[in-house]
Amino acid sequence: MKRIYLAVFFANLFLLATAYAQECSRYYPLREGTSLTYTSYNGKDKEEGTITYKVKDVSSNAGVTRATMQMELSDAKGKNMMTSEYGITCEGDMVRIDFKSLMNGPMMQQFKDMEMDMTGTDLELPNNLSVGQELADASIHMKVNMGAMNMEMNVETLNRKVEKKESVTTPAGTFDCFVISSDTRTKMMMGGGTFPSRIWLSEGVGMVKQETYNKNGKLNGYSVLTALSN
Numbered sequence: 001m002k003r004i005y006l007a008v009f010f011a012n013l014f015l016l017a018t019a020y021a022q023e024c025s026r027y028y029p030l031r032e033g034t035s036l037t038y039t040s041y042n043g044k045d046k047e048e049g050t051i052t053y054k055v056k057d058v059s060s061n062a063g064v065t066r067a068t069m070q071m072e073l074s075d076a077k078g079k080n081m082m083t084s085e086y087g088i089t090c091e092g093d094m095v096r097i098d099f100k101s102l103m104n105g106p107m108m109q110q111f112k113d114m115e116m117d118m119t120g121t122d123l124e125l126p127n128n129l130s131v132g133q134e135l136a137d138a139s140i141h142m143k144v145n146m147g148a149m150n151m152e153m154n155v156e157t158l159n160r161k162v163e164k165k166e167s168v169t170t171p172a173g174t175f176d177c178f179v180i181s182s183d184t185r186t187k188m189m190m191g192g193g194t195f196p197s198r199i200w201l202s203e204g205v206g207m208v209k210q211e212t213y214n215k216n217g218k219l220n221g222y223s224v225l226t227a228l229s230n
Contacts (some may be wrong), residue, residue, distance in 0.1 A: 037227035064129035065090040093127040115145035175202035
């Protein structure tokens with residue numbers, strides 16, 4: 001069960017955990033204290049919980065902006081399930097999420113006394129988006145030596161493409177967005193699969209909406225921006 005949760009966590013980070021850089025990127029605000037809350041629903045519109053992202057520890061040096069993002073995951077009753085942090089970097093016209101920083105957080109305590117190796121590629125988002133544009137893939141591979149056996153996990157974000165522009169209304173407001181599609185492919189000891197998704201990305205705000213689907217194209221669940229504070 002822990003291994004399944006870990007794979008879902010990384011998959012969600014690749015889909016949701018976009019960077020927040022204002023001076024460096026036109027799509028994300030970067031101010032310490034800025035927070036964005038998303039409410040998640042299953043395919044039948046039943047609320048499953050919330051995820052809140054908060055901008056922390058922003059610094060700039062020699063044209064490079066770095067920040068720490070805090071993520072708080074709560075269930076439908078408001079109970080905190082997990083708090084974690086990850087790092088982002090903005091340089092030139094590109095924002096990158098450091099895949100190594102995704103290993104931080106209490107969820108990784110179960111592996112603290114084990115030998116672990118991790119490789120991957122950062123998730124990138126350029127400033128200049130246009131309909132039809134193809135974006136770079138991203139991936140993370142983790143191998144844990146558990147003594148009698150090894151656990152391996154792969155999460156890849158593939159086929160990223162800017163599909164169209166569209167206006168979206170959520171409880172936080174109405175936003176003009178680029179729609180970006182991708183496939184998240186997971187592979188681990190207990191199985192895996194490929195899951196299509198779409199995100200709606202708005203200038204100055206970041207992600208406004210996300211939908212995930214099963215391999216047959218049926219909606220599995222979605223998240224929408226329900227609160228924005230900056």
